[in-house]
Amino acid sequence: MILVTVGMQVPFDRLCKAVDDWAGRRGRDDVFIQTGETEWIPSHSEYTRMIRPDEFRKLMEQAQLLVMHVGVGSIVTASEYGTPMLLMPRRESLHETRNDHQYHAALRMRNTEGMSIALDEDDVPRMLDEIDWKKKPEVDFGSASPELIDRVSRFLEK
Amino acid sequence: MRTPKKTRLLAVSSGGGHWVQLQRMSEAFEGCDVSWVTVREGYRVDLKNQSDRFFVIPDATRWNKVGLVFLLFRVILVVIRVRPHAIVTTGAAPGLLALMVGKMLGCRTCWIDSIANMEEMSLSGRKARRWASLWLTQWSHLSTEEGPEYHGSVLQNFCVEDAGEQGGCEA
Numbered sequence: 001m002i003l004v005t006v007g008m009q010v011p012f013d014r015l016c017k018a019v020d021d022w023a024g025r026r027g028r029d030d031v032f033i034q035t036g037e038t039e040w041i042p043s044h045s046e047y048t049r050m051i052r053p054d055e056f057r058k059l060m061e062q063a064q065l066l067v068m069h070v071g072v073g074s075i076v077t078a079s080e081y082g083t084p085m086l087l088m089p090r091r092e093s094l095h096e097t098r099n100d101h102q103y104h105a106a107l108r109m110r111n112t113e114g115m116s117i118a119l120d121e122d123d124v125p126r127m128l129d130e131i132d133w134k135k136k137p138e139v140d141f142g143s144a145s146p147e148l149i150d151r152v153s154r155f156l157e158k
Numbered sequence: 159m160r161t162p163k164k165t166r167l168l169a170v171s172s173g174g175g176h177w178v179q180l181q182r183m184s185e186a187f188e189g190c191d192v193s194w195v196t197v198r199e200g201y202r203v204d205l206k207n208q209s210d211r212f213f214v215i216p217d218a219t220r221w222n223k224v225g226l227v228f229l230l231f232r233v234i235l236v237v238i239r240v241r242p243h244a245i246v247t248t249g250a251a252p253g254l255l256a257l258m259v260g261k262m263l264g265c266r267t268c269w270i271d272s273i274a275n276m277e278e279m280s281l282s283g284r285k286a287r288r289w290a291s292l293w294l295t296q297w298s299h300l301s302t303e304e305g306p307e308y309h310g311s312v313l314q315n316f317c318v319e320d321a322g323e324q325g326g327c328e329a
Contacts, residue, residue: 007174008198009217053200072175072274076313098281101274108276144182145310148294152186155268155292156165156244 003063004033007071008050011038012096015088018124019067020045025125032059064133067124070102070109075139082136086127088118113138168242168265170195170233170256171249172217175274177201179248182312183270186246193240195233197252211240218251230255237263247286248272248312254282257289268292273311275300 004019006012016033017040023031024044031045034056041047051059060066060081068074070089078085089106090096103119110117114137116127167190171180177196181204184192193211202212215232218225233255237245245260246268247253257267269290271283276297283306287293293306301308 009173053198054203072272072313072316073178074174076175076178076316099275099278101277101280104277105274139315141316142314144185144312145314148296148310148312149183149186151294151307151309152183152246152268152270152292153188155266156167156186156190156246158266 001059001063002028002031002065002067003059004031004045004067005051005056005074006034006036006069007074008036010090010096011036011040012069012090013038013040014094014096014121015067015069015124016040016042016047018088018118018121019128022125022128026128032063065131067128070106072105076141079137079139079141084114084116084131084133084135085137086116086118086124086131088120088124115139164189164191165244166191166193166240166242168193168195168237168240168245168256168260170245170247170253172252173197173201176248176250176253176272177204179270179272179312180246181206183246183248190244193236193242195236195252195256213240215252226251226255230259234259237265244268246270249280249286250282254286254289257286261289261291266291268294269306270294270312271296271300271306273297273313273316279306 016035020042033042033045033047034051035047035049037049063083066078066083067086070087089102092100106117109115114135118124118127169192171177195213197217199214213236216229218229237259242265244266245256248270249272261267267290269286271279273296295301295306295308296311298308
């Protein structure tokens with residue numbers, strides 16, 4: 001199953017449509033899209049607008065591929081499952097987010113093993129065709145810096 | 159001898175990455191009496207200490223002015239109920255509002271800007287400056303003498319290719 005998820009705030013139809021169109025062309029019936037609160041309805045994929053966190057985790061466990069926006073929450077949660085990811089950033093100019101932080105993050109993650117980065121929707125179908133489903137993402141984001149924990153801890157003791 | 163009173167802490171965030179990052183700060187909250195405030199009931203399962211208090215408030219972005227007013231009202235109610243000594247937030251809008259309310263009521267306040275903001279402080283982060291007693295970024299290259307301070311991040315290896323130029327990557 002391919003799980004597409006774009007977070008719970010603003011929809012991201014560009015990404016969802018790109019995957020849905022690809023699913024149609026390739027005759028895939030195993031795409032599930034969490035679309036956010038949008039009017040658009042996928043033609044070839046199962047979908048839900050919103051999803052509860054526990055249901056979301058269940059789907060993530062089942063997915064062989066995750067297609068997501070470049071959200072910290074999505075990526076960090078996904079990294080716990082070791083599932084290959086295809087990521088595409090929201091853009092500020094298209095009012096998909098408030099600034100271009102997702103785009104900057106995407107640029108920096110471009111060479112990470114097991115993560116494919118599509119800079120826009122035109123990249124998506126080709127990357128879906130070429131993706132190595134066996135390649136697990138080599139990301140371990142690590143724990144919080146001890147220095148940060150210490151600083152905030154001292155701040156709270158005062 | 160009387161045991162010193164625990165710090166009553168309000169830990170606030172909106173959803174997604176903000177909540178993930180707030181959870182990663184929980185070690186720093188040990189020894190405090192923590193009340194969590196976020197935007198989805200479903201996040202309750204993420205709490206390490208299930209006996210902590212947990213409040214759900216509506217989600218709103220700065221694009222939604224009416225939502226923000228409603229949210230502010232709910233934040234004020236939570237702050238009045240918990241009477242925190244300190245507030246820590248990883249953003250975004252709910253955290254900013256909580257810091258404003260808290261600061262006016264004399265709480266110690268801490269803003270931790272999301273690690274997603276690697277090129278500049280977030281807009282809510284910049285607005286948080288005057289309301290935060292401790293104002294933090296998670297990227298060393300964004301820290302200046304006038305603030306924000308940098309003491310590391312909640313995801314030490316988050317990133318990053320070609321960060322060399324800006325010196326933000328510790329990985």
